[in-house]
Amino acid sequence: MTWNVTFRHALAAGSLALAGAAQAHGIETAPGTAEIADFDIVSAAITTEGNIATFTMAVAGTPGATVPGATGALGGAAVFSYVWPTSLDPSILGFGAGAGILAFAVTIHPDFDDTPLFDEDGSNDTGDDGGSWHSHWVVLGQDEACGPGALKVIDIPEGETPPLPATWPGLPILIDSPGWSPVFSGQTVSVRVPFADIGAVAGASFDGVTAALRVDANIHAPLLCVSDVFDVASGDLSLPGRID
Secondary structure (H helix, E strand, O other), rough: OOOOHHHHHHHHHHHHHHOOOOOOOOEOOOOOOOOOHHEEEEEEEEEEEEEEEEEEEEEEOOOOOOOOOOOOOOOEEEEEEEEEEEEOOOHHHHHOOOOHHHHHHHHOOOOEEEEEOOOOOOOOOOOOOOOEEEEEEEEEOOOHOOOOOOOOEEEEEOOOOOOOOOOOOOOOOOOOOOOOOEEEEOOEEEEEEEEHHHHHHOOOOEEEEEEEEOOOOOOOOOOOOEEEEEEEOOOOOOOEEEEE
């Protein structure tokens, strides 16, 4: 299944959802909407306490238990992910204003490492951690080169220098590797994310998505496409959740 919702439609739908989501800030959905239980979403939430926003997703199976197989190369490498698309402007993280859909993601991809500042597996090597679950901020946008209506992590064209967060990992895409560690417990994955100004995220809308992405076999634009959507908490990427 392709992610056949455009950026404009997603934000418009999310704005409408805000008007009717006053009672239920999180998203709950019945299980059985994904073939793989470990990616079958039953709830998604983003809550705040102090300067910490906690991203949480529960699934019908065991989150983190299903991982992609290694291909032995960057080109064609698969990425599995738990994703919270939001209505937040990318500039809140240091990307350019209006650059695309800002999403928080917990990902794993054994063929490459994109967190050069962190040693997630404790091996004393910061370049071998792609096979450990870790977190990113990404900016998504539609690109027909990824498939009809599909999304990608937005590429940085050669020679361009857009605004980027301090923990950008050096890849030619709009991605941030902040180092916040996901916690897997029972049927839930959660990540605590600090913000200098927590008020900047209050009231934003969000959704929950489980998906696979794939690096282009030729490693060129588009570099990283959403190749398969396992489940969408709202069913239609309408961003009905609301950060409390």
